[in-house]
Amino acid sequence: MPLWSLLRHRLHAFVRVPFVGRRGLSLILGGFLALYLGGGLVLLGVVFDDLVREAAPGADPLLVASRGLLPFALAYAAVRVFVESGIGAELRPYLPLPVRRSGLVAVLAALSLFSLWNAVPLAFVATVCVEAALDGALGPALRFGLVGVGVLAAVTYATPMLRRGVSARPVLAAVGLFLLVASAGLEWVNVGGGVASLLDVSGWLFGGAVQGRLLPASAAGVGLVGIVGGYARWLRRAMVVDQNRRSGTAGRTSDGLDWLARRGPVWREAVLEARLLLRNAQTRWTFFTALFFVLVISGFAVFPIEVADLRAAPPLELINITLFPGLFATGVFAIYHGQNLFSYEGTGVEACMARPVSARHRMAGKLLFLEGGTLFCFLIPLPTLLLSQNPFLIVHTTFFLYNAGVVVPAIIAGATFNRKALAVDEQTFMQTNFSGGRVAVTFPLFVVPFLFLFSFDRLVLQFGGVAALGLLSLLALPVWLRGLTQLYDYNRHAMLRGFRASRN
Secondary structure (H helix, E strand, O other): HHHHHHHHHHHHHHOOOOHHHHHHHHHHHHHHHHHHHHHHHHHHHHHHHHHHHHHHHOHHHHHHHEEEEEEEEHHHHHHHHOOOOOOOOOHHHHHOOOOOHHHHHHHHHHHHHHHHHHHHHHHHHHHHHHHHHOOHHHHHHHHHHHHHHHHHHHHHHHHHHHHHHHOOOOOHHHHHHHHHHHHHHHHHHHHOOOOOOHHHHHHHHHHHHHOOOOOHHHHHHHHHHHHHHHHHHHHHHOOOOOOOOOOOOOOOOOOHHHHHOOHHHHHHHHHHHHHHHHHHHHHHHHHHHHHHHHHHHHHHHHHHOOOOHOOOHHHOOOHHHHHHHHHHHHHHHHHHOOOOOOOEEEEEEEHHOOOOOOOHHHHHHHHHHHHHHHHHHHHHHHOOOOOOOOHHHHHHHHHHHHHHHHHHHHHHHOOOOOOOOOOHHHHOOOOOOOHHHHHHHHHHHHHHHHHHHHHHOHHHHHHHHHHHHHHHHHHHHHHHHHHHHHHHHHHHHHHHHHHHHOOO
């Protein structure tokens, strides 16, 4: 089968689906977003050499840009692991045809490179190269362009392998994520203290390649060849006709969560929710969004905030201090993922409801899962806040208690009013799930903290009241669970009818 025939079949597969309109609209919105970001990077590339000469007179802009390539590659790969979906193209339907596997691997490897994920940062690389070539540095500009393209190719090929590892070993992935955040903080300390850092490694490796030195260029080339070869080998092993084939014993999983699932039916339900989160593109975006908010909170540790600033903050500034970094930072996971609970199961709702699991255990598992996500969002920035002795720890702790005690159970209660099934294997910005019942249940709870903040002028009453309300609600979780179970039993058949209707 020629290459053009494969491409034509891929185009037909894109348009011959019931949701082609939604997929096309998502593609258009993604294209506009890529144009917006790419245009900003082009403007940055145009003024980049001027910025470098102002900040560091005498420095070579190409070498300065090379120092940031390795940190960019690590951060960009982490973003794409949780946000991007698929491995470039789905060629499993072509496996029974008389086409060589090596040819399919080559086609898939080539198609993976033609992505907006690569086109957007490539706009900056191309602009910097053009600016350098116009200044007379044609050779270094070409070498920088090759290095930039190689870095993007390495990220593109490493992303699906890393994503498969995250799905197969979520516990190890969580440990690796924690180490990545910790290493980012250590990198900031090293740069501030003048110690050798990742920037220096990137400058030696990629900066040396831009300068034309043999050893760094050889090392970068070997690394790229190794990643491409590993991707080709991984892809050949992943291309199987039977998608459900297991390498181990039938019925067993190897994602590291089995030991939690064996603790009982409640833990088993929480583990199933965790696997749904990590193994699907739409839900992985939730995890990435929560991680973004957590990293923003970690940045507050370096801001010089005093207790007096919290006491003397005017109303609008108090909202800025508490609403975004307080309420949403520790509660973003519960809010963003929890509002679509049950809807992510809508495509297979009959099988989910037919499982021999009691309604109480099912609701307790979802409650445990969201409480664990809220605790995760609280613990990640906690070390930086403690080490810096930042008074923002008061806001962080207060709203963690409120989110864990009040917002999480209320979000689950509102999710029982969902009536639209969402596709977890699609990555699209157009999937919405509006529910009037959910808004009526959850919206007032976002207003309650501000009643305390604006009704009192003493810090202990403002934040202490919110924390006390959350703590009392945490202690009353058995009562919450009883009410959630009854609400689920009341709405389950309406959910079933709504999910069926939305699928059609």
